Amino acid sequence: MIPALALVVGVVAGLFLHPTVPLWLQPYLPIAVVAALDAVFGGIRAWLDGIFDDKVFVVSFVANVLVAGLIVFLGDQLGVGSQLSTGVVVVLGIRIFSNAAAIRRHIFRA
Amino acid sequence: MRRAPFRAVIAALVALLGFALATQVRTASRSEAGLASARQEDLVRILDDLSARSQRLQSELADLEAVKARLTSGTDRRQAALDEARRRARTLAVLAGTSPATGPGIVLSVLDPQGTVRADVLLDAVEELRDAGAEAIQLGTVRVVASTYLVDGTSGGLTVDGQALQAPYRFLVVGDPRTLTAALDIPGGVVDTVARNDGASATVEQRSVVRITALRPASTPRYARPASTPAPRG
CATH class of the missing domain: 3.30.70.1880 (Protein of unknown function DUF881)
Known part of the structure; x- marks a missing residue:
């Protein structure tokens, strides 16, 4: 309940504060968001499975964001930044889909 | 005691996610038309695409200009040939007595x-x-x-x-x-x-x-046909 509230608070804050994304962060922010979404879906799935662990969630969340950002950073340095970010988004998207499928099975029994 | 800090961290992280999500959505929708948020190689590629496209259009334009010039000069030539033919037809009509x-x-x-x-x-x-x-x-x-x-x-x-x-x-x-x-x-x-x-x-x-005013009917040659090329042969 608290995390859901926190999410709503964050979205509202983002909508109303009109923050400007710093230039250096602009390539990483979308990837970081997708990576964090992946962590959140994984967390919801674990919670529904009854194996949710606060520490695991925090570590996976931070690690996901950091690794995604690192991959994109590395890709930028290698000159394949856009292709690599596409790859990261595809992989994370697949993970989000499979987690969403597991959550769906839990909720709808189907 | 062990779980409380993690709870706060989770809430903070999820709030951060929501914040980043909203920010990113705003940024993406705002910069949809602009190029401010595009990365360097994307910009280079866009530029390359644009210059290649511009080159293609330039050559297409040149082709079409050539076609237009050809058609225009063709029309002029045809008009000149037609005028010449009419003039000769009038002369020949006088000579042949049909006019x-x-x-x-x-x-x-x-x-x-x-x-x-x-x-x-x-x-x-x-x-x-x-x-x-x-x-x-x-x-x-x-x-x-x-x-x-x-x-x-x-x-x-x-x-x-x-x-x-x-x-x-x-x-x-x-x-x-x-x-x-x-x-x-x-x-x-x-x-x-x-x-x-x-x-x-x-x-x-x-x-x-x-x-x-006396006229002579135009007669169609029975055997002779106009030769398309008047080039004489050795």
């Missing part, structure tokens, strides 16, 4: 009350007129063209292109009046020759306008 002709010229009257003027005298007259630059000739009611023939009539008179003519013979000639008159009046010329026959006389009258 009436008018212009300065002379009227040559050959009076022959006794019927002593033979066809060869009049043929000489026609040849003389042609030599003197006559551009259209009418003898009586017959248009004189390249294939015209003159023979003596069976019962006097003259047969011109199958048509019987009786004296007096009247030539209508379009051409330079002075040259024609001079050609006919020279000693030993047509007027002289006609006058040598009994009772015959020829008079030349210069006119500023002679109307030649």
Whole structure:
């Protein structure tokens, strides 16, 4: 309940504060968001499975964001930044889909 | 005691996620049209695409310009050829006798009350007129063209292109009046020759306008066909 509230608070804050994304962060922010979404879906799935662990969630969340950002950073340095970010988004998207499928099975029994 | 800090961290992280999500959505939608948030290699690629496209369009433009120029000059050429052909057709129609002709010229009257003027005298007259630059000739009611023939009539008179003519013979000639008159009046010329026959006389009258109205039907050649290339062969 608290995390859901926190999410709503964050979205509202983002909508109303009109923050400007710093230039250096602009390539990483979308990837970081997708990576964090992946962590959140994984967390919801674990919670529904009854194996949710606060520490695991925090570590996976931070690690996901950091690794995604690192991959994109590395890709930028290698000159394949856009292709690599596409790859990261595809992989994370697949993970989000499979987690969403597991959550769906839990909720709808189907 | 162990779980409380993690709870706070989770809430903070999820709030951060929501914040970043909203920010990113705003940024993406705002910069959708702009290039401010595009990365360098994307910009380079966009630039490359644009210059390649511009080059393609440039060459397409050049092609179309060439086609346009070709079509325009083709139209001009065709128009010029058409004008030339029309001009030549008019000239040839006068020469072939299929079109009436008018212009300065002379009227040559050959009076022959006794019927002593033979066809060869009049043929000489026609040849003389042609030599003197006559551009259209009418003898009586017959248009004189390249294939015209003159023979003596069976019962006097003259047969011109199958048509019987009786004296007096009247030539209508379009051409330079002075040259024609001079050609006919020279000693030993047509007027002289006609006058040598009994009772015959020829008079030349210069006119500023002679109307030649006798026509000859255009005949289609039976065997000859226009050659497409007039290039002569060795």
